[in-house]
Amino acid sequence: MLATHVEPATTLAQLEATKPEKVTIVLLSGDLDRAMAAFIIATGAAAMGMQVTIFFTFWGLNAIRKKGATSSAKDWLRRMFGALNKGGAEALPLSRFHFGGLGTKVMQMVMKQNRMPGVPELMETALDLGVRFIACTTTMGLMGITKDTLIDGVDQFAGVTTYLAEAKQGSVNLFI
Amino acid sequence: MQADVTLDTLGYFCPMPIILTSKKIKELALGQVLEVLSDDEGIKKDMPAWCETTGHQMVGLEEEQAKSGWIYKAFVKKTK
Numbered sequence: 346m347l348a349t350h351v352e353p354a355t356t357l358a359q360l361e362a363t364k365p366e367k368v369t370i371v372l373l374s375g376d377l378d379r380a381m382a383a384f385i386i387a388t389g390a391a392a393m394g395m396q397v398t399i400f401f402t403f404w405g406l407n408a409i410r411k412k413g414a415t416s417s418a419k420d421w422l423r424r425m426f427g428a429l430n431k432g433g434a435e436a437l438p439l440s441r442f443h444f445g446g447l448g449t450k451v452m453q454m455v456m457k458q459n460r461m462p463g464v465p466e467l468m469e470t471a472l473d474l475g476v477r478f479i480a481c482t483t484t485m486g487l488m489g490i491t492k493d494t495l496i497d498g499v500d501q502f503a504g505v506t507t508y509l510a511e512a513k514q515g516s517v518n519l520f521i
Numbered sequence: 522m523q524a525d526v527t528l529d530t531l532g533y534f535c536p537m538p539i540i541l542t543s544k545k546i547k548e549l550a551l552g553q554v555l556e557v558l559s560d561d562e563g564i565k566k567d568m569p570a571w572c573e574t575t576g577h578q579m580v581g582l583e584e585e586q587a588k589s590g591w592i593y594k595a596f597v598k599k600t601k
Contacts, residue, residue: 366574385535385536388536388540389535389536389539389540391540392536392539392540392542392543392571393539393543393571393574393575394543394574394575395574459532459534460532460533460534461534462537470540474540474543
């Protein structure tokens with residue numbers, strides 16, 4: 346049997362040197378403000394040269410649904426749910442002060458006046474910088490969201506194991 | 522301070538100045554200095570942090586009072 350002697354300190358140092366800087370973000374929320382925070386962190390990290398993956402689950406999936414997308418699920422219950430649950434990065438409501446859409450409209454106006462990128466622009470920048478988008482298949486099924494109603498930038502359709510395999514290597518893992 | 526290339530990010534908020542910087546720096550040759558103009562005060566801390574992570578060198582920071590407020594000039598030397 347071949348015995349290998351490793352110096353723990355050097356091995357650790359090597360491991361740290363070769364470990365890529367990785368960021369994973371779980372976006373569960375479909376709120377405008379939370380999605381903005383997620384995409385600002387993602388784009389910032391990507392600009393710093395870090396590998397970034399965002400997992401979209403539950404309401405977070407709304408951010409990567411096509412504008413005005415409804416559902417093409419087979420059963421009427423999920424189709425109805427998909428119709429009620431409006432999709433599209435442009436349509437995300439504020440978590441507070443939404444006021445039936447008025448508050449959110451005002452916020453978007455103020456953002457535009459201040460040349461602040463909104464969720465659609467930030468998302469485009471993220472894709473441009475190589476941020477990977479992964480859609481959670483379980484919640485897609487649950488909410489009647491089908492692949493054809495999601496934007497083209499989605500890199501993978503996967504579940505919790507894929508997320509954990511990525512998060513395990515991540516130095517920053519966020520749940521938003 | 523003298524720069525080879527100037528990047529104007531006036532009017533843009535975080536994270537745009539950093540994202541634009543990370544794109545612009547690719548166009549520079551090794552050793553050239555990029556000057557980033559910003560009116561977002563966060564740049565004072567964010568640019569050194571970006572340099573530390575990416576391995577580029579922060580060679581200077583200047584502040585200037587303009588009519589509309591403070592303008593920050595961050596100088597980044599491309600080192601890799």
